[in-house]
Amino acid sequence: MISNTRVLFSLILLSLSTIQVLSADSNSSNPYILSCGSSKGGTDSDGRKWSSDSQFISGNSTTAKAQYQDPSLPSEIPYMSARIFSSSCSFKFSVSPKQRHWLRLHFYPSSYNNLDKSNSYFDVTANGFTLLKNFSASITAQALTQAYIVKEFSLIPIESGNLNITFTPSSSHNNSYAFVNGIEVIPMPELFQTANLVGFNDKTIDVQSSTLQTMFRLNVGGQYVGPANDSAGLSRTWYDDSPYLFGAAFGVTSQAEKNVTIQYSKNVSDSFAPVDVYKTARSMGPDSKVNSNYNLTWVFQVDANFTYVVRFHFCELYLTKVNQRVFDIYVNNQTAQQDADVIIWAGKIGVPVYKDYAAYVKDQTGDDELWVALHPTVSMKPQYYDAILNGLEIFKINDTRGNLGGLNPVPSQMLQDAEAAAAGANDPTPRAAGSKNKGLVIGGVTGGAAGVVVAAAVCFFVYHRKKKSHESGAGAWLPLYGTSTTITSRKSGTNSGSTSHVSSLAAGLCRHFSLSEIKHGTKNFDESEVIGVGGFGKVYKGLIDGSTKVAIKRSNPSSEQGVNEFQTEIEMLSKLRHRHLVSLIGYCEEDGEMILVYDYMANGTLREHLYEHDKPPLSWKQRLEICIGAARGLHYLHTGARYTIIHRDVKTTNILLDENWVAKVSDFGLSKTGPNLQQTHVSTMVKGSFGYLDPEYFRRQQLTEKSDVYSFGVVLFEVLCARPALNATLPKEQVSLADWALHCRKRGTLHEIIDPRLKETLMNPECLKKFTETAEKCLSDHGLERPSMGDVLWNLEFALQLLGHPGEESVVTEVKANDAYAVQNAAVAIEEESSTAGVPVDGLTNSTVVFSQFMNQQGR
Template sequence: MKGYFRGGLGLLLHLIFFMFAFSVEAQKLSFVINCGTNSSVNVDGRSWTGDAAAGNNVTLSSPAGIEASTSVFNGDRVYEPLYRTARIFSGSLNYTFQVPNENYFLRLHFYPLVVDGYNVNESFFSVEANGLRLVSEFNAPGEIADKNQNLPGSEAANSSYSYLLKEYFLSVESNVVVVSFVPSKGSFGFVSAIEVVEVGDRLFDDSVRRVGGNGGGGALDLGKRGMETMYRLNVGGPSIRPSHDSLLWRTWAMDSGYMINADAGTVPNTKANVTYANPNDTVVAPLAVYESVRVLTNAGVMEKRFNMSWKLEVHPGFEYMVRLHFCEVVFDNANQRVFRIFIDNKTAADNFDVYARAGGLNKPYHEDYLDSMSSSSNTLWIQLGPDPTTGSAGTDAILNGLEVFKLSRSGNLAYVETYTNVNGKKASKSLILWIGIGAGIASIAILAATWVLVFWFCKKKREENNAKKGPPGWRPLFLHGFSTANAKGSSTNYQNTNGQNGTIRTGRRFTLAEIRSATNNFDESLVIGVGGFGKVFKGEIGEGVLGAIKRANPQSQQGLKEFETEIEMLSKLRHRHLVSLIGFCDEQNEMILVYEYMANGTLRSHLFGSDLPPLSWRQRLEICIGAARGLHYLHTGSDRGIIHRDVKTTNILLDEDFVAKMADFGLSKTGPSLEHTHVSTAVKGSFGYLDPEYFRREQLTEKSDIYSFGVVLFETVCARAVINPTLPREQINLAEWAMRWQRESSLERILDPTLRGDYSPESLMKFGEIAEKCLAEEGKSRPTMGEVLWHLEYVLLLQDTWLRSNAGEEDTVASTTLDESMHTIDETGHEPVVESDDAESSSKTDESRDPLDPMVVGADEFSQMLKQQGR
């Protein structure tokens, strides 16, 4: 009997606890205002008070505009009583709500009603709330049209939007909510209804897990920032009206139309008996959200690479909080359903077990993630898929609800819809579209006339040149302002077409006859490389001396600028770890460059894709060190330095002794001047190696080379392509795949199998740390090339110590000393001094000079280097 009493008492207390929680929630403050009238209407179970009604606790500024109404209504009949009226204003208008200091949802309703004398299609205005800019140059009909145009297929087939609801989250610290409407110059604004609904402090936590980077926490800082609701989806179920979310009166849309493949997730027939484990969760989402669910279909197909994917259009350049709602409705034990979560193509969570996290079956649970969108991306991907690395019985995914919130930046949530012109710049406001069309037509006419004149002039000039010189082709180098040195070492300085002297460039000037002889008249069997500029031939340029002969294709303009850049760069640079330019040929409209021959080809050819024997771990370290020395010289060898811009394993060449040398300087750029931090330039480089910060901002720095070199390091240790679309989705990009294992201190799991037993575990660990630092999201967090070089040399020392130890030798003193030195540098942040062997290739006689200083080679020095015996 006592047991029954205790059980009944416990149930009673439990019910009282929940009833108290619900009663507290039900007492939340809310204002629901029907704009443009003094009367009230009942909509969705609530009484909406007219903004002109007495005693509504809302203050309107003066002048308050006009009260407008319409007899024409084509929208949702549920909202017809509310949307038949609106307030229209041609001057600034404020709504002031007296509220306690709390968190609130502010909802603004816009229905483009038809009113004599006002064309809402020409209405543009801005809105602020407590100083937070919500919208700028806002045109409600235009946004409604865009929303309908982008409406998912399943929704577009059944309905279309006739009104617009915009929802914002505000944290109030001044006992007042002031909503300010400001029409654009010469225009007007309107608003149909306003809601201010108290949220409380249990809906959002300030600390949220950040997607990407180191996966650490990110602060929402909602006390100073606002949020805009972008999406609120009931996954696997029907739409939910505000009346069925009676705590916060939210609208939940269907999710199926936003899925890439709706058939990827099925809706099980299981009826969930959901109960909240914590009464605080009642405000997070209504039970209806957790009672509907979508489960991954056929998780075993395609080698477990099948995902449920939602594609959501968002505004670029903002941070977004993604909230995922879960409730396990099938499995009654942990480790039975484990999956992965990807946000914006980045791993948000591995080994995700809803049952374990929620604490049981039919228990609601939600997880928040913070993600930053680049300024060039307007698509947010949410993907859930199997995690085949786990030992769980089920690897399919599950999801019940999805919300996306945009966070303000610098007090601004506004995003003006833009059109991109041919120059890539943004032109705001749909109002200027017609002006743009007119200007575009005029521009096309002018451009067409200009091109006709240019074409006629070029054709005439070409005909004159053909009559004088024969077949068309490259202009001789001196016409581009280049100066040459002949075989005897004397320099000839030509004037360019502008009458200015060209820059002095040194090297042997080969005759075309010599080039043809060296390449057996450009024998195809001697081709060792092909690029946009043309082909590279192996040729004998002296008695037993081999060279790499790059011949530009006379029939193509591709690569001309890069070709000239390479001449300019290599004729000024000389370093043991940079491929040397020996000379050139510019006869008979040919443009040919001659380099030192690199007998062992590219680093990539020794890593994968060929039958060459694999490189040892020590060889790979020496090659990476050599490449780092070459790049360090580029970055520091002149006042402004040089940024390579195309660092990759195919541009690291190996000579007969496997000495690494950087090659291909066609995309290189001189670094920024002292008063600048970067070089603004169009994005160029190789996919997979490209610095994401450079890609987003078009701001090139030396740290862009550091990122690319970090990819090279991972490619060297893993011996696989940096982009391989045939692999599972999470493995396609080597940088992302390797970083994941590196952060788990498990890089050896994806190590090149040929290295097994050939490396020091400690050296591999340090090597992985260097690569990870190189791939930091922000350039300022990456090391300099000097620091990378120093740490690579330390890794080599660790490997040599390990090899000697395995051979029975003792050599721990140097390792200990260097290890202590490295820790000192890490703590102080100072860059170590880099010892270099540049003197081996330098003709400098002043030993007091830094071997990493820049050196422009003179004609006499070059002629000594370029005797027939070669370098």
């Protein structure tokens, strides 16, 4: 009897809970978060709960599981299950008739029920609005080199209170089908009103009565903000803006001081953007002369023949008075706003404001871009010639037919070649678009004569840009990007006429040496000329053209290994030119040999000046300057090109020193192109050097630029302590330098393991504190807790200034202590000069400079 009572009681509870769930789903004030094709839903990696979609579907459909889980998927939920439609089918939701809603559609193009993902073309409509037209998730994912796609829309209030989302397979493709993995319907406040149409004095766009598609949402000057950290429960994603920056001078980033609190107003609530967006910013830098001659510019690929709303988020973090920072805003080379002064708009520091402007993008050249630029208003004679931006959103507005659907993107020819090569390699492991080793090549082509020479070799691949924005006077650099083509696998014993491992693009940008030239320059690979040995092979000191000293790295000719490293090194370094990156002169690929030729670094590696050699010890100031130089090189890799480049093998043997002790980062054989804006990481096999490996990367096989930051943190402690990253002869707890240094710092005994030779030199305690704090933050176990390489650079430069100069007070005291803006700008002005520009750059020892400046504004 008791047992039956318990059963009955359990059934009652189950019924009540079911009723509560159903009522919650039907309550229009609650969001719908559905894992499509799943029978019971689940929880994603952010802790968000997804429900089954079964009670909302109307029409014939089937469910399926993806046959392969791409490693770059953020979560199994909702992407590993899908709902498949072979004919038109709808989802029906009860929503508030007076409220806008975010609609997010999640797609993971994979193999479902043995269906060919390339056959999936379909339309998506919502209550009369066409959201997607002839959409191919497979083509889109391939073109964007990512595994999954999220499409976000802002739907106008629906008077009936019934939201119908219909998926219809395209009739123009045989065997076409539609699918969806996840659907979110999120109630949102009314965030849109009207926007001035740029180029017209009195014309506005009624955004409030339009359905919108989110094209870009950027945390300008800040880091990725995921759905779990968005405000007001809106679950938006905010991406880093740096990949969209255009031009050699990309400004400086800053963060609100601890005493600045973000204060929302009655006009701007946290529904517009979270605190994390408003407390970081990108500005132009401290040099008024430089700022007057360039625009801080972002460039975006969009669909032609649509109107776009560009929303600018502003929050002044340092200045407090009117006319201290005044600037003009340009959208698509037209003036959107003159004399913008955030303090006038906001009233005081720390108060967010936003401004909306609309622009129509017409299909004229086939190069469908939307440009956004900021420039100081010189005519107003502000105290600082500068501009600031905290966040940026771009929304597409439906056209007069209620359509938002654009064309599917076209994958680049090089990407298609790489896909074909990969398909012919008989690789048994299934791969999705987001996880392939595409080998993206990033670089910059400067203007003037250098650009003409390079263009002659690569004109087919150059990404043609529009004219520079209004009043831009700085020499711009053109991003050159795509995927390299692996022609064939290596075959030993091939002659000089055999198929090359180097793409025609890279081959056109660096010199090809004959094997006889290499042998002559190295005295036929004489052992007396060997200056180093690495995983790739031996490194020889040599001469080319009779007198030019070079370093020649030769692969072991009897080995089949090293092809990827050889190819990657050429593909990367042939496009990158920077004072703190080692320069690749050329290569030789003949008679089974793979040889690389570099500039000769007279002072060898950083490691040999720290320990295990008899060379004179480096002073503390020398060590600081070398670390700053290496940080600059890595910072350029992470942010200075169109896409992030992750080095993946940062260590003291890969930091070389020239005759003037200038540090140069070397060895790009393991480098990878970083994640794009739709991804947080790159999933890849773990490679690197033990002792320097990011533990998070090692555990999860998810690579980010923060993996380089961790490795650089080990380098910093190696520089301070003058001992290897791993030393198996020491007691167990001391084997790993990273672990031991953190342990000693926590106990307050770090001074005991500092290089004894440094104790004989003057070390400013504040300088040492800033240095060790920076190294410790780099070694945080979780990547999100580590600083960016730009922040690391900022701290190291600050540490150098704290060191001061013998017989003088620290130059930091030259800055007024109460001028936070001046201190911030002086501290974060980062020199990013080009090694090809031919313009001398002052060294760090110049005491007349508070911090390093943008000494060279030519293209890199």
